[in-house]
Amino acid sequence: MKYIQLIGLTLFLTGLLAFTVIPFLGEYTISEGIVLDNTKDIHQEKMKELLAPMYGKEYSSSFSFIRELNQRVDNYNSELKAESRWDQVIWDDYSFPLAKASLSSPVQNHPWLFLFVSIGLTVLGGLFYNLPKFKGEPEGIKNNGIFHSKMKNRGWLGMLTGSYLILFYVILYWFPAYMVNLVWMVEPLSLILSGNPASQWFLYGLIYTLAILVMGVRMFRKYKGNRYQQIRTASVMFFQTAFAFLIPEILVLLNQPYFDFKNIWPLDYSFFYDYRIETLTSSGAIGMFMLIWGILLIVVGVPVFTYFYGKRWYCSWVCGCGGLAETVGDPYRQLSDKSLKSWKIERYLIHGVLVLAVVMTALTIANYFSAFSFLGNVTNQLHSFYGFAIGSAFAGVVGTGFYPFMGNRVWCRFGCPLAAYLGMVQRFKSRFRITTNGGQCISCGNCSTYCEMGIDVRWYAQRGQNIVRSSCVGCGVCSAVCPRGVLKLENGPEEGRINDMPILIGNDSVKLNA
C-alpha cells in the first residue's frame, strides 16, 4: 500500500473513532424552561409536571438521562392506555429535542473542531486513500482481488461494516436522542445554510452527501478511461450535493418550503400527505410551482424520460439512493443474488411495496378532500406504519446497512416503489435496451457477477438476446467489465427491441433459437 494511502486510512479510522466516541460526551441537565420551549402547547403542562423531579439534576450519561425521561413519560402513558384514555396519551416523542437542549458538552463550545476531528478526518482520509488509487496503472478493469477481500466478499471486515451501518441507522431513525452531540457539531453549518438549528436529518444529509462525494472520487479512479462511468458518477454527485442537500436548505433560508426538486413520489412517499400539501399550497407561487413540478415529474417526467433513455436517467444518474449505491455501494455490487428464485422474490416484493404506496396515497388524498370525514386519522396510522416499515426499516436499515451482505441495491431492487413504476415503463414502453454483440459472448460471467441488480446478464448475452428487464438501472458496469465487447446500453427503435427467440450469428449450418 502506498504511504499516502496508509495515512489516509489512519485519518479515516481516527475520524470514525471520534465520530463513534463523540455521542458519549457531556452532561445533561433539564429545566422547566427547556421543557416549555420544546413541547407542544397541549403537552406543556403535563410534561412540566412529569419531568419536574429531574430539574436541575446533572446526568453524566445520555443513557441515564434518556432512560429516566422516557420512563416518566411511558409510565404516565401506560396508565392512560390501561384506562383507554387514548386522546390524552402523549404520542409525540420529545426525547430528541429535550436531550439536545439539555446537553452541555465541549462539542457545543467547539463545534467546528469536533466536526473536523470526526467527519472532517474521515473525508480527508477517504480522499487520501482514494486519490492515489491505481496511480501509474494503465486504464482498465480494476476488479483484482475482490473475492479475496475481507471487505468485499462478506469477510469479517464486511460484516463489521454492515453491523456499524445498521447500528447507525437504528439510532438515527429510532433513538436520535443518543446522537445529540453529533447534531450540535453541525449546528453552525446548518445555521449558515438554512438559518435553522440542526436536526438529525441535517446531520444525516451532510454525511450522506460527503460519502457520495468521497466515494465518487473513488469511482473516478476505479473507472479511469470509462467515460460513461465518469460522467454518470459526476451526475449523481452533482444531484446529491445541489438538489438533495444544498437547494432545500437554501430554500428554507429564503423562507420557502424545504423541497427536493428531484425526489419523486412514490419514493417520496409523503409527497401527498396533508401537512406537505398544506405547506406548499400556503407558500404562494413558489409553493404552487413545487406542487405542480412534483406532479408533472410523476405523470410526465417519468414516462417521457424513461421512454427515451430507460430508467437509468433517474436510478443511476439522478436519484439519491442510487447515488449512494453507485458510489459508497460500488465495492459491494458483486454481492447481489443472481438466482431465478431471488428474481421471483424481487417481483413480489417491489410490486407489493408499490401497491402499498399507491393505496396509502389514494386513501390519504381521498381523506384529505373529504376533510377527514372519510377515514379520520386512520391514514395517520397507515403513514406511521409505512414510514416505519418501508421508509426507515427497508430503505434505510436494510437498504444501506445490508450493502456488505446483499449488495448495494437491496432497496432499489426489492423495495423502491418508484423503481417499480420506472421499471414498468422501461419494460413495456421504452427505447432502452442492452444489446448483445452477435455471437461474441464467451459466457465468462463477469457481467452477471458485477450486476448490482442481480440480473443474470450472461443468460441473455450467451443467447444473443437483448436485455430488456424492468430492474436494470443502466449503470453500464456489465458493459464495462465484459472482456469481449459484447454489451452495449442503447436507445433505439422499439421494433425488434424484445427478441425472445434470438439467433446467434456465425453458424450457417443451421438457424437456431439459442
Added chain:
Amino acid sequence: MSPSKHIVILGNGIAGITCARHLRKGDDNIQITVISGESKYFFSRTALMYVYMGHMKFEHTQPYENWFWEKNRIDLVQDWVEKVDFEGKKLYCQSGKTITYDQLVLATGSKPNKFGWPGQDLMGVQGLYSKQDLELMEKNTESGVKKAVIVGGGLIGIEMAEMLAYKNIEVTFLVRESGFWRNILPEEESEMVRRHIREHHFDLRLNTELEEIISDGSGKVKAVKTKSGEEIPCQFVGLTAGVSPNIDFLKGADLDLDRGILVDQLFQTNLKDVFAIGDCAQFREKPDKNRNLIEQVWYTGRMHGETLAQTILGKPTPYKPGVWFNSAKFLDIEYQTYGQVPANWDESQVSNFYWEHSSGKVCFRMLCDSDGRILGVNNFGFRLRHEFFDKAIREQWSGQKVIQNLDKANFDPEFFAPYISAIQRTYAEENNITLKISKPSFFQRLIGAKL
C-alpha cells in the same frame, strides 16, 4: 414412456453442453448423459483466470444454475472415462462404473502442448486449460514464487502473465516468434500488444526459445535455460505453447485418429454412432477454405454442438461455418476480428487500410480484395458490431461502403471517444475521396467527447 435412445456426451465443455441442450430442445424423449471428470457442472473455461485473480468465484463461471440440468433431464456424471468399448457401446469409468450408450459424442477438448522439453514435468511447471490446472496453479504459486517464466506467446500465455502479476510475481515471457502472437496478428497489431505488455512491466523476450527447464535437485523448478544459453531463475514455469486434442485414452481402439479424432462434415467418425465435436475433432477436409482442420475456439465449439445436435435428431446437417469472428483481451486492450485478416498478405492481391490512434492503444485494420471488396477487419481498443460486419462481409461490400457506414458498426459505450469519425477522415484522406463524416451524437457534443 421409456427413452427412445441414450446419447452419452463425453465432456461438459461448451461443445458438449451446447449439443446436450439442443438435443433436449429438439427431443423430449431421448436420454441424455454428460460425463466429465473435470467438474460436475458446466463452467466457462475462458473465465478461469478471473477466478484466480479474485474477480469471480468458481461458481460464477457456471452459466446455468444447478437446477437447470435436472429440470431439463440432462444427467450429469462426474467421472473420468478410462476406456471406450466401441464394439459393445460401453464406457469404463475410473470409479469402476460402466455406462452404455446408443450414440456417443466425444467432446473431450484439449490439453496443453508439451514438446518434450527436458524438465517439463518438474514441480512448478504446468499449462493452464482445466479446472485442475487452475487448482494446481493456485497451489504452485501459493508461496515462495518470486519469478516466473511463461513459454509461448499466445492468448493463454498473456492470461497467465496477468494472473501471476496479480500475485506480484515477476514474469518473463519467452516467445519464439519475432512478435507477439505474430502467427495470427499483423505486424502493427502485434507491436501494439508488445508495447502494452511492456507497459505492464512484463519482460517480453521475442525470438527466444526454451532449451530446458532446470531442477533444483528436489524435483522443483529453479530456472529455465534458453536456446541461446541464458539461464533465467524462476520458481514457476507456465507452458502455453498452444493446445492439442485430448485423445490419448482413445488410442489403440478402432477409432480413426490423427492429431484429433477424424470426422466428416457431419461430425461422424469412422465408427457408426460415434461423433466428435469441439477442440478434439479434426476434419478430414476443411469445412471452408479459410478454416483450419482443427478448430479450438469457444465459438466453434458452440457451433459444432449446435450443428451435431440436429444430425443426431434425425436432420443430417453438415457443418457450414459462417463469416469468421473471434475476440480476445490482451491485458487491458480488447480485440475483435471479423472475416479474414491474416498475419501477412500478398500486397498485389490485397489492399490494406490501417488506422492507429495517437495513444497507441486503439487501432483499426481493414483488408479488401483486388476489387476493393472487404475481406475482414481487426479492431483493438474499441468495439465494433458483429452483425454489421457479418452482413458487410457476406454481401461483399466495398471498403468505401463499409467506412461510409462505420458509425452503424460502433459498439463502444455512449460518450466514448469518436474513433469512427477519425477512421473515416483518415480513410478519405488516404484515398483522396470525400466521405460524409459521422457527426457525434447530441450527448457526445454535450460533454465534449474528444479523441
